Amino acid sequence: MSHEDGAAPDTTAFAIGTFTSEAGAFPGFVVDGQVRDIREVLPEIRTTGDLFAEWESNLDALQAVVADPDERARLGGVPVEGVGVLPPVQPIGPILAAGANYREHILQMSVVHKLGRSDATDEELWAEAAAENDERRRSGDPYIWTGIPSAVSGAFDDVQLPDVGDDIDWEVELGVVIGRTAHRVAAEDAYDVVAGYTIVNDITSRTLVPRTDMALIGTDWFRAKNQPTFFPTGPYLVPARFVPDPTALRIQLRLNGEIKQDATTDDLLFDIPSLIAYASSIAILRPGDLLITGSPPGNGSHWKRFLRDGDVMEASITGLGAQRNVVRGPSGTVPPWQASRVSAVS
Template structure:
């Protein structure tokens, strides 16, 4: 079992899904110990059951956590003695905001030379800045969807694909929806948020463009939805414990070297705007996760992509730490791609 970075939730707690080789169970983490929620709330068989009455469930857990005698009466296990699964079980749909950190957008515009062919890097940066400030004022967010089968745990390895190169990292703040949301106004959006967690939006850059279909242009399905491409968690931290989600430090290290280090205050469209827009198109369900975009500093900027043996460590203020290794591609093409060679 991989070593789990220690994150202390003492006066507060976090929600997660765990396995002690007896099947998945819903738990809460306090003071580096995992407690089985079923012992406290017998009707809750998985973390998704908490959404039936999220506030009452969190109130009940909080009352125990703040009572040393009550907490001491519950059985617990060290976080290092369980497998940490993606926090929300079963996994919901991922609604992913692309190009949503201003500095990241400008970096990508320069890295991919998105603009006039004869423009200098300084000109590309300046022109992208003007365009994106205009989009923030009067445009829409860019949102696509991720699928549950691509989600993996916070300490699971990322599997490099057999089709697709330039595999990149994108640490993001994940917003977990707590109740059904449709056509929500931005000013009401936070009341639909259950909590927050870390998500790393792994991307095969070479699979994004579709040169065979110029009118379509990009293919996010194949570039971002491969197995293990959404390391998620380790925990879901209730929204009541995150004072200001627009002032969190978001950070990713690759083999100990800092690659991304920013604040969530650089979001082009903030969390309420993203929820309002996404819910204007789709019905958001409890347990769905809205990932809010990634800050500057991914592999496209550094011109360095994931390789077998790499280790990523991602963190967001108050949400814990995820550590994921990288495994080599299997070397065997899937039948479809093999038939095209």
């Protein structure tokens, strides 16, 4: 909702979220740090997910309130700091996650993980990966995998380190919320199905990614990325009408106050329309589905520093708000399945 390109900010802009008070969870809209209950304007809306049925007209109704000082005063409002903050879209839907989709990040990982000729220098690995990925952008497909709703947590929730899996890594990403049913959408029409944008931190257990016992499959994204709290999301859904250029957003992550990720969304290998066109060529996308667009460089794998008990992650994207998550150590109790196979899993 902020503009860094010199354009005047939209004074009727707002964000949408799901909040909790003593009365329970409620859908809200946020203006100048104040939360107001959407149900006071649109009584038929019980959750933020209900907004998608008439997305544009519902936004128009909320925007009319924001533009009217008397209406805003009538509704009152409470500071965001005075309520709990849940993932913004409720009920939570599936996650469609683009992997290896920031060019510089891909090149960093190619060097860190020695993805290439065994006798290649770091410079050669970088150059060869650059050529391969430029060709993939011209003629290949994005890589998309799926996340499950139970792994999603709030923007200010603790992140729980698992009892099985090590080298827990951060990956702050731009999240794209789908606003209408989409199947076989052309890239030039893709922005028509976007409801808005949010922040997602795609937490990963690096030691659980490889599947050395199944060489033909190779990787296991389910176990590496779908553990509880592994997708801090929000705090808000910012409608697309208030994000004039999603390719010009700055993504940052600080670990204990130190910048680890700092990039802009213009380095995507496959841009947002391409991701939507590809994903919808295979699956039917539904309102509320969350497409995360890939991580920029600066992950723990690059820094050779992974998450520890007590760490504090602070993530932000231009105009979309900020997250703050405290990392908590493993519980100390291994699940029964892994306990019976303890030698097979790191």
